[in-house]
Amino acid sequence: MGQITLSDIQRAYGNVKVLHDINLDIADGEFVVLVGPSGCGKSTLLRLLSGLDKPTAGRIEIDGKDVTQVSAADRGLAMVFQSYALYPHMSVRQNLAFGLENIQMPKAEIAERITEAARMLEITDYLDRRPGQLSGGQKQRVAIGRAVVRNPTAFLLDEPLSNLDAELRISTRAEISALHDRLKTTMIYVTHDQVEAMTLADRIVVMRAGRIEQVGRPLDLYNTPANLFVAGFIGAPRMNLLPVKIAEAGPQSVRVEGAGGLSIMVAADGSALQPGTDATLGIRPHDIRTGTGGDGSFTATVDLMEALGPETVAHATTDDGQKILAVLNGQDTTKAGDGISFAFDAGRTHLFDAEGQRLPPPRT
Amino acid sequence: MGQITLSDIQRAYGNVKVLHDINLDIADGEFVVLVGPSGCGKSTLLRLLSGLDKPTAGRIEIDGKDVTQVSAADRGLAMVFQSYALYPHMSVRQNLAFGLENIQMPKAEIAERITEAARMLEITDYLDRRPGQLSGGQKQRVAIGRAVVRNPTAFLLDEPLSNLDAELRISTRAEISALHDRLKTTMIYVTHDQVEAMTLADRIVVMRAGRIEQVGRPLDLYNTPANLFVAGFIGAPRMNLLPVKIAEAGPQSVRVEGAGGLSIMVAADGSALQPGTDATLGIRPHDIRTGTGGDGSFTATVDLMEALGPETVAHATTDDGQKILAVLNGQDTTKAGDGISFAFDAGRTHLFDAEGQRLPPPRT
Amino acid sequence: MSRVAEFLTRRRGGSGWDWTDIFTWVWLIAGIFVMFGPAVWLVLSSFKTPAALAEFPPTVLPMATEQVMVEGYDNPLELYSVSMPDGSEQVLAQVRRVGTIAQMVDPDAPDEIVKVNIAERTPQRRVAFATENYVVPLEQNDFLLYLRNSVFVTVMATIITLLTNSMAAFALSKYRFRGRDGVMLLIVATLMVPLSVILVPLYSVVNAVGLFDSLWGVILPTVATPTGVFLLRQYMLTIPDELLDAARMDHASEWQIYWRIILPLAAPALAVLAIFSIVWRWNDFLWPLVVLSRKELYTLQVGLNTYAGELNVQWHYILAMTVVTMIPVVLVFVFLQRYITAGIAGSGLK
Amino acid sequence: GDVRLMWYSDGVEGEVIQDLLNRFMEENPDINVTLDNVAYKVIMEQLPIQLESGEGPDIARVTNIKELANHWLDLRPLLSDPAYWDTNFGDQFDWMRPDGSDAIPGFLTQLTLTGGFANQTLFEQAGVEMPGEGATWDDWIAASAEVMQSQQTPAAFAIDRSGHRISGPNVSYGANYIGPDGMPAPVDDGTKTFATKLVDWTNEGLMLKDTWVAAAGSTYRAAADDFINAQIPFYYSGSWQVANLSSKIGDGFDWVATGSPCGTAGCSGLKGGAALVAVKYTKNQDDVVKVMEYLSREDVVKEFSERTLFLPAHKGVIEKGGLNWVTEDKNVGPALDAFVKASSETLPAADALPAWVWGNAYYGALVTRISQVMAGEMSLDDAWVRIDQDIADKVAQGN
Amino acid sequence: MATRSISSRIGAVLAAPVIWLARLLNLPLKWWQGMTGTGGMAAFFLAPNMAIFGIFVLLPLVINFAYSMTSGQALFLSDRSYVGGEQYARLMDCGNYLDPTTCREDLFWIALRNTALFVVVQVSMMTVVAMITALILNREIRGRGFWRAVFFFPVLLSPVVVGLIWRWILQREGLLNFILYNVGLEPHVWLTDRFYSFVATVGVSVWAHMGFYTLILLAGLQAIPRDLYEAAEMDGTRAGRVFWRITLPLLMPNLLVVIVLALIRAVQIFDEAYVLTGGGPGTSTLYLTQYIYEVGFASLLRNPGLAAAASIIMGLILVVLTLIQLGLGRRNEKAGERK
């Protein structure tokens, strides 16, 4: 069981408020990913959940019981610390066993679980080393292992894969995903990796400066970000945001106009808008293609082409000085300084009002 | 100046050899990225370069001078530690100033550099905090800042962006890149992030278990990985590797056959090969498209579709049990269990012999 | 030889002798002379006879005048080297001395007595260890009994000290509770008063709780050392709180945290305190002296210190017994000091 | 039953007494005497505490017998022959019982007498005649100074740093510490005379600085080592040094005991000693009495003295003479005999001191202040004022 | 290697019963923790120490305070007469506080002055010397255990023996003069010289206790994370600056222990100095504890009341000094607390 409710949680360090009125419901067995800029309060939130820290105000419930004042040891959660926090005087094996010994698990079962976790995290060879003798990634895997061997009500994972190489990260991610499928344990997961967030999460919580900006399923966040912040934060490279003016606004569609003769009709409920007001048009770099003949198009000069292998990120500046990112499939041979034309479809754009809020979908 | 030569470098901890005969030449001003699986010896190599650790055997030269026995302080390099290693008793500002005060830089200039670095790393607001009051990502930025404010012969950076969120990571990456363009300082950079490696590196060094597997320009590594390890390691998701048999082998082309009637003619110099021997055919997930009608094609059953937003990763199993990854553009609606057909072009495949070495290009 | 050269030229960082290396070795060598020299001299002195101890100027090695058996004399005679009137040096044995004139014989020609002014003769001396300084006290006293008592007191006191002090230090360094600073202050403030000053009040307390003339009366008053609490607490402050957090997440009770995390990580400080406690309890003299009145309960220090009289102190015995009682603590030190090694608390963190 | 005997040693007396007790136990198999050998410090610091709380050993060898007099057991009603004790030890009972009492608390195991030692060999080498019978302090110091000149010794003489040690000479110059009311009298001319001499001698470099100047308060310092090493031709200490000198000087030089040099009023030393006393709180009076009677037997006292080279306090033993000192050193016998002889020359003012409660207050003040004068920290005149005040403070405190 | 395994085996055997006990304790303690929360645990951890401490340290101190209000020679409080602040008045009775000779208890003031001087010189010297030694022993030198033993050795000696050895070395015909004479230098009578006697008491007490503080500092030094030194090295920091800016601040909690303990021990200087100089020449090395000792215990007419009063005054001075120390240390100590 691991149904968690946060009500009006606040946390301040001295005068500095780092969490403001956090409200969040996490269903039993749900996989929730917390994302947000560095320093926005993700780790702090996790510490409050774990019981290591107490909120300055608000209530935390687990499975309907108020646990706000319950100590960490009694909440029955497991945590992977961003700083690892391995016991430096114990071998890897002892690090893994410690939590199990504390709940008087039989020796044989402990050994079994450790073997299993070690296999899964590829640390079997290091079981008898001390943390001081491990590389950064190895330590991180031990830290994950320490949580995994337990059978907690919920997992709290703070950037658990940040120091792993791509391959290991993918396989570990898969293991965590499999673990979740198998155990159906609630997981709360902090990450900076978009791919992890997108692939693992049942729901993603986007935070900024101690507040929750949006909560939703990964593709919903990607496809319909609620505001400019989420739009910019979810999706890499970040969405292009073009300043536009409302030209016409109706309940079914809105037409916006921008620099360089740009004029686009977007399907959205613009009934609350006044023509002539400012707005922002968002287009994801992946939704821009080279060539002409889309709902919108423009020419630009390439500043930089970043070849990633399967795709190439084009950094360009439009003729009226707007910086544009576009992701082009394959390896493009355009060079910096070349002219290039881009096109995009109106259906892939996102429109935000002057306050940065996404326009509601067209009325039906 | 920062021309670095490593000759026959070895390093052992007790009986455990973690670096075997490393030979590497790094040109002045070059941006070299070290990649490799967790625990392969990247941090160790960086420590040897820095002078904090001494090799058990071999020679390190900087600008032609043998510095193998020169202490770290006298090598004039700057390093970002994987563990941050911030001075816990100093404020962020003092952390940044410390190295500069050591070289008796005038106060005004120190202040200026700190302001500049803080702006670039977005830590201006935290300059008067102690490390203990910072979040993980903030700490990491301070660690970067500490190296950046100096004017070293070369930078050594150990996973400097691992704890940053996507947006900040991109901007910091861009800053590092700009810094490199401006200062033309040699940079040696460890990362697990493929995008970082591909976009930043002049050359990438791929390491495995204490050895260098391949050194080359990013796209060369991506397009012509020298062996199976590099092929699997560079590029995310990892390349699909299909077991095949050599059917015909000539100096211009090689025909291989695999399960399910697969038969592909690959342009390569197969003159050293015997028909009938084992080989491996590699196809990157990005080079597989849905549909039929390529040089090769097969049908498969979808196990899992991972929607990343701009693209979708399809995990599938071919009819003869081979696991296949394919990256499909956009958001695909195929569901797990559905059948799907894939196609690919022979020109985008990679052929490796029984020893895992890439076949040489066709003779001309 | 090359090993020695390598040993002597080994430096930090590996390249060149910098001033710190030179300073280090100067300091260490000076340490040998200044710190160790007097101690070595003490050991050597413990083998001197009372007369040699009182001698001015002192000799470094214990010396005794050489003796020979000379035909015709019942007792061995002492040998002197004598500068003869003709300017030559000769070794003669002294038969007797009357005033400033010594009567001497040539050991090879025992019949002829030579009269020598005592200013002309210097004793022939050689190194001789007065082992009786050790043998006599050890035979006279119930050495084994005292040893047993001392060991009991030292071991019990040290265990209790380590346990109670580390518990208190844990609470004072890792918990925030009201009055924490007050308790800390109280503890440090009581470091102030020397035992000799509160001897009588302490005696009345010990008497009142019925511990007079019992080894526990020696042990208990010493174990709550403010020093230990203070020392451990300050060290524990350097242990990162994250490790405690991790243990709490691992379902560890506070006791387990103390026991399995804090204690091992505070090992260097515990070793220091253990060394101190052992040295102190082992060498305690004044307090056991006051509390213990029956010989069966004497500790070594009390038992072996009977050589300090009112008007005379038999230093030769005291020195010898100092050396004897020192041996076990030196061994303990050598055993425990290796725990004062690199603190590892930070290596579990990122 | 069990009898516990607390004992400290300056030399071999611990072994000797153990021997004697072993013999006693053979004779009395039902009595088990345990000898608790302790440091002198125990006697001084622990025993008083124990006694005040009504505990302690059954018998103890003590030096601060007068202060603790209330704790001693009166043996008089228990002894089979109190008269024997009165005759032989009677002179010193006042030293160990409250003023005005007629109790018999115990007896002196050792009588001590302050007195001088001279390095005969040094005198001979210098060709200086040793002052004879009736020589004054001035004579002795003058002669020693001559030796010092000729033999290049660092100083001419030394006196132990102790108020007790200079009290004999003070009395020789007419001092009397005890006022008519039995309370301390102000420092008188006798004391001043000798103290002034001492200060002068120190300033002139005749008296060894290392003992008096180089310490503060009432710290005890003996100069025996300097005498042993022939650094000073003349040394004023006491009879208890005989065994010590004998063992450490060995054949180094010849030395003699000179008795106390004379002052204007006489040639007095000061008596003292350690007593064996029974403790009031004993639960085993009968056996204690048996032990005490045994140890005070004439033959036992004699043997004890002969073997320890201590002066006996037993009148019978002294008067019979003929003590057979157990030593090979030819200097010892004459020295001890000299002390025995000198013990009859003490002046009444000196003899009154051991039984006087305020003696120690006087001694302490003297040594503290005089050495301050020697160190140049105050003038003699200031010192007299301070001494009187120090003593007055003690008296005020003690009542 | 072999010795290590043997010694660790001995350690294991010794530890076994304790470990067993610790296990046994866990269950009831868990229950207690459940009942009272972590706050209750703090009480639990403090309790044993504070109980013993209260009975055997605090209580006697209180009784000692009561003593200071009484007079007479009787040892036990019940037999003594109450005099209120008279003893304090006697100590404080001074014509001019700057001139001890005008005070009724001139020796007390002299001792106080000497002690103050001694403390200042000795504590600073002790801290510096112990620090240098700890820094040196913290380096990677061969035979570290041996060197540690060398510097620790004097701590094992009783103060009386320490005083004695050094008196033999320093006295007129002592070892030092003998050596000086033999190398052709002028011998000197050290212990009858006011200045040298003072220096000798300082030097000898530093000699005797240095190992103690060195060990504390050594443990503290070893606890400073290595990576900080590496970072400093990468920052091109000179050795001196590493010490001032990294080592010293991070060592602060332990340095505080050293300074406070050294201070307290310096104020309590007694045995070594007593045996070495006996407080002389004159009263130039007469320190407070010797004064208290003589007044209260050594002289045959003791005055425990006055001694108690003097000790209370001494304690008060120490408390004030320590408070200042702790106050100063507090700021830096926070810095040492690693997050």
Ligand SMILES: Nc1ncnc2c1ncn2[C@@H]1O[C@H](COP(=O)(O)OP(=O)(O)OP(=O)(O)O)[C@@H](O)[C@H]1O
């Ligand atoms: N002190 C040590 N003793 C023994 N082995 C060690 C020690 N330090 C590191 N190693 C081992 O050396 C190998 C290389 O470590 P290194 O830190 O260089 O890896 P890395 O490539 O930086 O890995 P990561 O990406 O996880 O940081 C690892 O397998 C590690 O376990």
Ligand SMILES: Nc1ncnc2c1ncn2[C@@H]1O[C@H](COP(=O)(O)OP(=O)(O)OP(=O)(O)O)[C@@H](O)[C@H]1O
């Ligand atoms: N002890 C403290 N005192 C003051 N501020 C603090 C303290 N600890 C954290 N903070 C601040 O609280 C904010 C939230 O910190 P938190 O560690 O939760 O961030 P985060 O979201 O986990 O960031 P990151 O992704 O960088 O780890 C940060 O701005 C940090 O500087």
Ligand SMILES: [Mg+2]
């Ligand atoms: Mg965080």
Ligand SMILES: [Mg+2]
């Ligand atoms: Mg690494």
